[in-house]
Amino acid sequence: MGLHxxxxxxxxxxxxxxxxxxxxxxxxxxxxxxLDPRHQRALTRYYLAAGAGGLAVGVHTTQFAIxxxxxxxxxxxxxxxxxxxxxxxxxxxAGAIGRTAQAVAxxxxxxxxxxxxxxxxxxxxxxxSEDEIVAHCQAVAAEMPLFGxxxxxxxxxxxxxxxxWQRFAAIENVAAIKVAPFDRYATLDVxxxxxxxxxxxxxxxxxxxxxxILADLLTPFAVRAHGREVTLRFKGGLLGHxxxxxxxxxxxxxxxxxxxxxxxxxxxxxxxxxxxxxxxFDVANGFHGCIxxxxxxxxxxxxxxxxxxxxxxxxxxxxxxxEIDRVYRDHAxxxxxxxxxxxxxxxxS
Numbered sequence: 001m002g003l004h005x006x007x008x009x010x011x012x013x014x015x016x017x018x019x020x021x022x023x024x025x026x027x028x029x030x031x032x033x034x035l036d037p038r039h040q041r042a043l044t045r046y047y048l049a050a051g052a053g054g055l056a057v058g059v060h061t062t063q064f065a066i067x068x069x070x071x072x073x074x075x076x077x078x079x080x081x082x083x084x085x086x087x088x089x090x091x092x093x094a095g096a097i098g099r100t101a102q103a104v105a106x107x108x109x110x111x112x113x114x115x116x117x118x119x120x121x122x123x124x125x126x127x128x129s130e131d132e133i134v135a136h137c138q139a140v141a142a143e144m145p146l147f148g149x150x151x152x153x154x155x156x157x158x159x160x161x162x163x164x165w166q167r168f169a170a171i172e173n174v175a176a177i178k179v180a181p182f183d184r185y186a187t188l189d190v191x192x193x194x195x196x197x198x199x200x201x202x203x204x205x206x207x208x209x210x211x212x213i214l215a216d217l218l219t220p221f222a223v224r225a226h227g228r229e230v231t232l233r234f235k236g237g238l239l240g241h242x243x244x245x246x247x248x249x250x251x252x253x254x255x256x257x258x259x260x261x262x263x264x265x266x267x268x269x270x271x272x273x274x275x276x277x278x279x280x281f282d283v284a285n286g287f288h289g290c291i292x293x294x295x296x297x298x299x300x301x302x303x304x305x306x307x308x309x310x311x312x313x314x315x316x317x318x319x320x321x322x323e324i325d326r327v328y329r330d331h332a333x334x335x336x337x338x339x340x341x342x343x344x345x346x347x348x349s
Contacts, residue, residue: 003111005145005175011089012116016176016204019235019257020053021250022093023243024061025079026294027071029308035071037078038348039304044082045347046303046340047243051250053236054091055079058106059119060151061240061291064097065310073109080113093147093238097121100136107143117175119147119238126158133160134167141173147238148177149208150190157181165193169203178238179216180208188221191232195225200232207234210241210277214252214270220261233261240290241277244297247336272331279323282316289317296324301340303347 005013025047028039047055057079058072066072076094083090094110096103096118107118120140125133140146148168151157157180168174179190187209194203207216221232242249252269259266280297282289292315295307307315328335 002141002143002173003116003145004173005117008116008145009089012091015053015089015091017235019204019206019253020091021051021236021242021246021253022054022056022091022206022238023047023052023246023249024059024238024240025055025057026243026291026298026304027062027066027075027310028304029306029310031306031308033308033310033312035074036305040075040078041082042344042347043298043303044079046343047246048083048086048090049343049347050246050336050339052242052246054093054238055083056093056095056119056238058110059093059095060121061243061294062095063291063310064095067097069310072106073113076110076113076115080115084114091116093117093119095119095121096140096144098124100139103136103140104143107140111144115144117145117147118143119149119178121149121151121157122160123151123157130161130164130167133164137168137174138171141171145173145175146171147206148174148190148203150177150179150181150186151208152180152182159186162189162193165190166196169194169197169199172202174199174203176204176206178206178208179234180210182209182211184212187216188223191221192223192225195223195230195232198225200230204236205232205234207237208239210239210281211274212270213237213239213241213273213277214256214266217253217256218259218262218266218270240294241273241280243294244280245276245334245336247339248334272334276327276331276334279320279327282320284319284323285317289315289320292316293320293324296321301337302344303340
């Protein structure tokens with residue numbers, strides 16, 4: 001029998017509904033490109049100590065190739081076991097990819113490890129009909145609550161029309177949607193579709209638009225649905241960007257939740273956060289170094305030993321390291337290096 005979001009502990013459900021920081025968890029490797037459990041645990045401890053409300057594991061930032069080398073279950077297990085040592089609830093989200101049989105199997109693995117939801121990538125459904133994609137989502141939702149995921153096409157996502165998102169939002173076991181098309185028009189499609197499905201009270205919206213993080217969080221989105229106006233808000237974020245400088249991200253989200261919509265001082269930070277993201281995600285080179293860029297920041301802080309990826313071809317692009325140097329200079333107040341330095345030995349123990 002599958003897991004439903006109503007089966008979650010009240011504290012976990014409150015975490016999701018209230019909105020929180022959910023870093024997309026990187027993969028710690030050694031120089032042989034083998035799992036480095038010590039630093040993998042340290043990363044999880046860092047995110048939880050920084051105040052993250054949840055963890056997303058087995059997602060793009062964790063590297064989809066973990067499945068090909070037999071690391072999907074071990075990495076999910078390591079994060080779940082480390083999170084279980086926390087003295088507060090943690091929302092655990094597992095990435096699920098592939099066609100239906102694979103995605104359902106991964107959802108069952110996640111459920112068995114105590115995860116609460118799956119972030120369902122639809123990239124493998126490229127070429128499928130809308131009916132086939134909806135049926136795919138329903139099959140996975142029968143196993144686990146879903147985080148919908150609108151992934152930007154530049155890193156493998158597929159364009160999805162508003163009609164699909166309305167049908168997706170109508171699935172009862174959809175608890176949240178990560179909206180990450182890096183496209184204002186497509187973002188509005190998802191929000192309007194949630195309202196048209198009458199699902200705004202059930203589905204919590206998380207931004208994945210790393211190019212507009214604070215703007216998404218600060219904007220009251222007024223949409224029309226069935227002759228009524230509905231105002232929707234992004235409550236939190238599930239972001240690769242938040243895998244670094246996480247303490248600052250938690251502080252910023254707290255400020256957003258306490259501030260009136262459109263707070264000018266916070267809006268002014270949106271462009272600065274986006275500038276940092278451009279360096280970390282290697283926008284200048286079509287996102288080629290997006291995972292390596294995150295690794296580089298964590299390496300500088302001592303949370304990773306190197307920037308190794310499972311694919312030896314993945315690394316920093318030419319000039320990306322200099323761009324990271326620049327954003328460290330220009331936006332030093334957004335870094336959390338002092339916080340990491342104070343606790344690193346504890347997390348590595």
